[in-house]
Amino acid sequence: MQVALIGATGFVGAALLQELLQRGHEVVALVRDPGKLPAQPGLKVVQADVMDAAAVEQAVRGTQAVLSAYNAGWTNPNIYEDFMRGSRAIVQGIKAAGVARYLVVGGAGSLYAAPGVQIVDTPEFPKAIYPGASAARDMFKELQQETTLQWTMLSPAVGFHAGSAAQSQGRTGRYRVGSDTPLMQADGQPGDISAQDLAVALVDALEQNLHIRQRFTVAY
Numbered sequence: 001m002q003v004a005l006i007g008a009t010g011f012v013g014a015a016l017l018q019e020l021l022q023r024g025h026e027v028v029a030l031v032r033d034p035g036k037l038p039a040q041p042g043l044k045v046v047q048a049d050v051m052d053a054a055a056v057e058q059a060v061r062g063t064q065a066v067l068s069a070y071n072a073g074w075t076n077p078n079i080y081e082d083f084m085r086g087s088r089a090i091v092q093g094i095k096a097a098g099v100a101r102y103l104v105v106g107g108a109g110s111l112y113a114a115p116g117v118q119i120v121d122t123p124e125f126p127k128a129i130y131p132g133a134s135a136a137r138d139m140f141k142e143l144q145q146e147t148t149l150q151w152t153m154l155s156p157a158v159g160f161h162a163g164s165a166a167q168s169q170g171r172t173g174r175y176r177v178g179s180d181t182p183l184m185q186a187d188g189q190p191g192d193i194s195a196q197d198l199a200v201a202l203v204d205a206l207e208q209n210l211h212i213r214q215r216f217t218v219a220y
Helices: 011-022 053-060 079-097 127-144 165-169 195-208
Strands: 002-006 026-031 043-047 065-068 101-105 112-114 150-155 176-178 214-219
Touching: 002 011, 002 053, 011 026, 011 195, 026 053, 053 079, 065 079, 065 195, 079 101, 079 127, 101 195, 127 150, 150 195, 195 214
Parallel strands: 002 026, 002 065, 026 043, 065 101, 101 150, 150 214
Antiparallel strands: 176 214
């Protein structure tokens, strides 16, 4: 399958790129700096700014699906505005290109800590990452109103981050699946998963046509 990938040089995007190539997919990677991605069999690198819907449209046209691990940068002082602007441009470009399937990595903050209460709105949620997490939640709200695209959103486990213990596990190919509430460990601690197995779950959803117009979450 020929798929477009947004965010291929990031933490999650790099894992998605390797998973897609390992499974034999042809990948069109949209990047601002093509020099950051070395040449690999099955990989086509296209310079494109995801803030520009027309550039997205041109880059993804002819592909069968688009996967996005777009992040506006956690240290970006305008992360909320840039995340929403980029996410909207991506959706606009995909639709204009006539690509129906869109799979996106969102955040854990939109999972529900209790009925009607999302994690991002709980008192203990870290203020430093609130703008980015709030943007991911609001992007999900907009996706829920989207009826043209066959979208899927994957929320990582609550414990998921670049330095978490699960990252040492690499690719195991195993994971548990949930929907709108966090998956917990047996000891009551938040679930976690490696970037490689997060990628396994999203590419499984692509290949098996799972979670159409739904959000799901995964953890060990």
